[in-house]
Every structure is written in C-alpha cells, then in structure tokens.
Amino acid sequence: MAAIASAVALCVAGALLAAWPGASIAAATLLRVYFNNERLATKPDDCAIVFELRREVPKTEAVAAAALRQLFAGPSAAERAAGYRSPFSSATAGLLKRVFIEHGTAYVDLNDPRPLLPGATSSCGAAEFNIQIERTLRQFTTVRRVILAIDGEPRRFYEWMGQSCDLTNDQCDPAPFRRRRP
C-alpha cells in the first residue's frame, strides 16, 4: 500500500512538473511549500491563511520528505522581504526525522522541535506551524490526514500542543511509527 501511495504521490509531482513551463522532468522535481504572508493575508488575525511558493529539488521519488525539508528550511531572505513568514528557518532545517504515508495518513516524525520553536504552542503559533505542514503535505492527493510525532512518540507532540490524547481520537497511537521503524 505504501508503495502505491508513493507512486501516486510521484504522479502528482509529475503533474506539477507538467504544469510548470521550462521544468526539466529528468533533472528535477517541482514541489510546493506553504507559508503565511502578512502582506497578502486579507484577515490579519487569521494565522491559518497560507500562500504557495514553488521549490525545485533534485529529482526524487520521496516527494513528501523533500517538500517537508524545503518547508522546514523556511522562506528565503527574498521571500521574507516579500512578506512570507514561518516559524521555520535555517535553525529548523533538520527538523524532519522521517515521513511515510499509509492509508491516506501522512505520519511525520520530528526531531524534538520544542527547544527550537517555543512559540509554536500559542494559538497563533500552533495555527502557523500546523497549517504550513498540512497544506504542504496535502498537495499530494494521497494525503488526507497528517499525524505528527516527536522522536516516534505522537503523545509527546500532542501533549506539547495542549491537545488531549483520549478515547475521542486515535492520533496518539504510536503503533504506526513503531511498525515503520527507520
């Protein structure tokens, strides 16, 4: 199933390539990342409005990982000058430990972000953090849901975010991360 998901994601990346004139399918993979932009946003109090930027990376089949690595490196200086904003920056470029997709869910395992992103649990900071990851992953039609973990432990992530792990949800189940050890 994971192989099928990866193949579909690759097709999506290929479709993106076809949509961008001048892109070289053989040499590169084109992806989208999503950041906030304080100049483009029409509702300044909505921290969950993001805007697309394009990234060209060396050709890869691991498009979800490539997109997240681009996201976690944050906007470039020129993009920041154009109003793009993100909690991510060069300091968080190594945040991704791994990502895999199973049954429509992207499981994102992070190296501990807590010391690097102390503002990410405020209501606005959490919106920025989560929406940028969600939108970047949901460019791939195989991804319908995103679950995050810190060092393979989703409970650690969601408790950091002040979000309950209880019978009303399954987001804190560590089993998928344990099944797919790196």
Add this chain to the structure above:
Amino acid sequence: MSYTVKFYKGDYVQRQQAANADQAVAYVEHHFNSSSSPSADYAVVVVGSNASNTSRNWGRWYAKAIAEQFGTGIGGDQGLLVGGWDGRGDGNVKHTRMPAVLLEPLFASHPQRADAIRSEAGQAALARILAESIRRFFPDGGLVAFSVGHKYKTSSPNDRGAALAGGGTEADHAEKVLQKAEKLLTEEPAAPAQRLLRVMKGEKLLFETPVDEDAVLTWSSDRNLLFIPDTGDAPDAAPAAAPRAARPAPKAARRTARR
C-alpha cells in the same frame, strides 16, 4: 465576598484535577500569543470545547477589555477560540469542573506589546483587567485557581514558552501578571456595589464618581463633555476623592464606560 488564590503546578491535566479537588470557583491559565509575523496584534481567549456560557462570556469580556486598554484587535470569534485552534490548547482547560479560560492577551512577538509585557505599567494593566473580570463574573468570591502557562510542568520543566521580542520569556512575565492579579484580588477591599464612572490616564485614575445604575451617559465630542443626567435620586456627581491609581477596578467600572 472574598477571594483566595492558589497557583497550581505540574502538568496541565494535573493542575486542573487539583483545582477540581479544591473546588475552585474559577480557573485561569495565563499565556501570551506568538507569531512569526511581528505585526500580529490581537487579544484572544481559549476556552474548552466543553466550555460553559460563563467561561465564554468571561473570555469575551476579558478579550474586549484588553483590546480597549491596549488598542489591539480582537481575535477568534469575538475574542474567543472555543477548543483552541483545531484542538490545540483544548486540553489546558477542558478538564476543569469550574469555568476556565486560557488567556492570550498580547503578542510576545510584537515589539511594542513585548515592551508592555515587560513593563510594570503593562503588567499592572493586565492584572487589573483580569482581577476586574474575576470580580465581575464570580462576585461571590471563593478560591481562584491560577496556572502559569508553560512553567512548572513536570514533563517539561525547562519550558518557558515563547520568547518576547527584545528579551524575556512568555512564562516568566505571565507569572508576574498573575502575582499582581493575586494581590489585587486578595488584598484590596471588595468592590462597591454601586456603579462608578472613572476617568483614567493610562493606569492612573484621574476621577471617579458614583452614578445611577440606570443613567444613560452621553459623550459630546464637540464639547469634550460626558453628560450625566440628573435623575434626582442619583448619587451626587461631586468630584471624587483623591485618585487611587493602584486600586483594583470595581466590577461595574467597564460596564459604565461602555454604556
């Protein structure tokens, strides 16, 4: 009526359970907001997904009072994020059996607001509004539970929350505000039952006078005059006693100004 205040420590669920066991009448967790955009600037309050009307009305009142005092916008739905953003923050307040709010009055990432958060005057203003809100929504007094966001968590003892623009941390300054609010609630006399009209310059009280509960106040911008109708049975609108800059605001004060 009188208030006692207790600070709760440990992980967030444990704090709420302890406040439940103590039968607190109200639960306040104090944070500051943060954004990657330094211009983000609004007041908002998170209440649990299971919040009572008291929690919701308390949160909205507080966010509006903060926005009026500091000149910020109001975030969320009229100042309220029910259940937090997509569930984030819900677990901080939804386990209480009493009304509970998670406060994010100002943005730590906004340079001017960060200056206010660091200042004595800014902390005093934040504390006064919080104390006023508690007196208004819990007029019978009782135990008020305070929780300093991020700080004193068993699972993450070094967490101090967001960095303030220009230096300092969210948690250390939230704690200072709560300590000042505790002082206002526990050391000052109970608010008088009568309606008061107050004129303030920043945190300094310039003028205070009782007015009739039903009086409709009219502001003339041409004359710079606030007209108080003489209803005959209203209390004398004589000049107030000497300003009392640091005393807590009576519960009716803000209602007075907005009518």
